[in-house]
Amino acid sequence: MNNTSNSSRNNQGRGTSRSAANTPRVPRSSGANTNTRPRQQQSPRQTSYARQKAAAKLAAEKKGRRREWFDAFVEAALIAFILFFIFWPTKIDGHSMENAFKQGDRAVMSRVMVYLNFFSRGDIVVCNGNEKTGSKDIVKRIVGMPNDRITITDGEILINGVKHYEPYAAGYTDGEIDLLLGSDEYFVLGDNREISEDSRAFGPVKKKNIIARVVFRYFPFTNLGAF
Helix, strand or coil: CCCHHHHHHHHHHHHHHHHHCCCCCCCCCCCHHCCCCCCCCCCHHHHHHHHHHHHHHHHHHHHHHHHHHHHHHHHHHHHHHHHHHCCCCCCCECCCCCCCCCCEEEEEEEEHHHHCCCCCCEEEEECCCCCCCCCCCEEEEEECCCCCCEEEEECEECCEEEECCCCCCCCCCCEEEEEEEECCEEEEECCCCCCCHHHHHHCCCHHHHHEEEEEEEEEEEHCEEEE
């Protein structure tokens, strides 16, 4: 009697165990799949707004690039203006302006000073070449201004009958000249009078043929100077 009851209880326990083991497992859904929702399509209004925003961004980028090009052009034009009209380097070729300038000296000339009439007697200028001087530009000093009477005799220069003092001149000023300058004419001479070819040879220089005023010597570095 006792054996039968124990056997029955044992069978029931084993039956319970097999039933649990044979129960099929239901796969668990992941959290991502549980919360996944179907993607909503954009409305035509939203699509149009997105396209307009992209187009505005592209237009802003193009405008920025154009502004960069414009700024670069303005800077280049400003530099070119400064170099060409305000300050322009030139090299002294020859010995006619010694001792102010020697062969190979480098100087800075200014075109705008001539354009604004910022030059006068005693200033060193650059003049266009002509049929007598050749095609090369020449560097000379202004001695006679418009409407002056220039007289050269016995190595002396008289301007309107008054002896002209020239501490920069070197050598004897030869020639016999008595000349009345016109309203736009200038009488120019080289400082090294004995070798200079200047207005004593080719006559007065017209205002239109004076292209720049020499303002500064920057080479050699041991002999810097302003004029």
